[in-house]
Amino acid sequence: MFDLTGRVAVVTGAGQNVGEGIARLLAQRGAAVAVNDLFAERAEGVAEGIAQEGGKALSAPFDVTDPEAVGTGMAHVAEQLGPVDILVNNAGVPPGMGVTPFREMDPGEWSKYVDLNLYGVLHCTRAVIEGMCERNWGRIVTVSSGAGQTGLNLGISLYGAGKGAAISFMRHFAMEVAGQGVTANTVALGLIDNHRDPTVTAAMARQVPVGRTGQAADIAPSVLFLVSEEASWITGQILGVNGGNLML
Ligand SMILES: NC(=O)c1ccc[n+]([C@@H]2O[C@H](COP(=O)([O-])OP(=O)(O)OC[C@H]3O[C@@H](n4cnc5c(N)ncnc54)[C@H](O)[C@@H]3O)[C@@H](O)[C@H]2O)c1
Structure with a gap:
């Protein structure tokens, strides 16, 4: 189950x-994986780590908000690994993202959230969808957030707007390609702990019904499931991966 041998995946x-x-x-499940990131050294480090574990990976640095760079980058992936079967739109936190209430935000700050969380998803999806439809098989998963599903008084309204826009796009898009063997789903994450400060972690954990914040390892299995052959009858869905933080 959930064997990806022979599949080519791009994770942004x-x-x-x-x-x-x-x-x-x-x-680990057998896919050849293109590791995308804005920062080449990060992408290279992860690709090298996968290769050391015996997996197949390619470093694929490009900016998902730049349509030309996406086109060139995706073409390079296809040349090196083969046609892309699986796209995971994960990039979603703009460098230097802060928390600022909308009223205090300069309009010049708005676009970076929408560019990354909506246009980044659109550019990457557009670059791979024709091939998926021609081959009658494809999996697209977008990593969104509870911030795209509900209001939060955290000073992240533009981030939430971008995340919500991607959720809505994925639903409509899933309808358009459902007949071509392509599924399009969203995972909406809760509080993931990227902090090293135990006080922050403990405060975050108290808001989560299961009693702890999420780790990267809590997210990947849900994506593996959605990109597998076995999930071919699941499309247009939003899977909350959030420790019970938001129950819809
Ligand atoms: N961390 C959380 O609490 C949380 C909660 C809900 C949802 N999410 C979502 O999960 C996803 C991953 O979050 P994370 O916490 O691992 O983020 P992160 O910032 O730790 O890592 C994201 C990576 O994306 C890269 N990136 C940023 N802009 C890019 C671009 N234009 N092109 C290519 N790469 C780019 C960054 O360089 C970084 O290495 C995001 O979509 C985020 O919105 C995170």
Whole structure:
């Protein structure tokens, strides 16, 4: 079950944390994985780590918000690994993301959240969808957030807007390609602990019904399931991976 042997996967923003965990698990299940990141050294480090574990990986650094770079990068992946069967749109935190209430935000700050979380998803999806439809098989998973599903008083309204836009796109898009063997689903994450400060971690954990924050390792299995052959009858869905933090 959940064997990806012979499949080619691209995971965006896979140079660390959640994306790295996804790339590593897909490679362990037999996929050849293109490790994308904005920062080449991060992508290279993860790709090397996968190769050392005996997996097949390619470092594929490019900016998902730049349509030309996405086109060139995806073409390189196809040349080196073969046609892309699986796309995981994971990149979603713009470098230097802060928390600022909308009223205090400069309009010049808005676009980076929408560019990454909506346009990044659109560019990458567009670059791989024709091939998937021609081959009548494809899996697209977008990593979104509870912030795209509900209101949070955390100063992340533009981030939430980008995350919500991607969720809505994935639903409509799933309808359009369902007849061509392509599924399109979303995983909406809860609080993932990227902090090293135990006080912050403990405060975050108290908000999660299962009593702890998420780790990268908690996310990857849900993505593996959705990109597998076995999940061919699941499309247009949003899977909450959040320790019970948001129950819809
Ligand atoms: N961390 C959380 O608490 C949390 C919660 C809910 C959802 N998420 C979502 O999970 C996903 C992964 O989050 P994370 O915490 O692992 O993020 P992270 O910031 O730790 O890692 C994301 C990676 O994406 C890369 N990246 C950023 N912009 C890029 C671009 N334009 N092109 C290519 N790569 C780019 C970064 O360089 C970074 O290495 C994101 O979509 C995020 O929105 C995270």
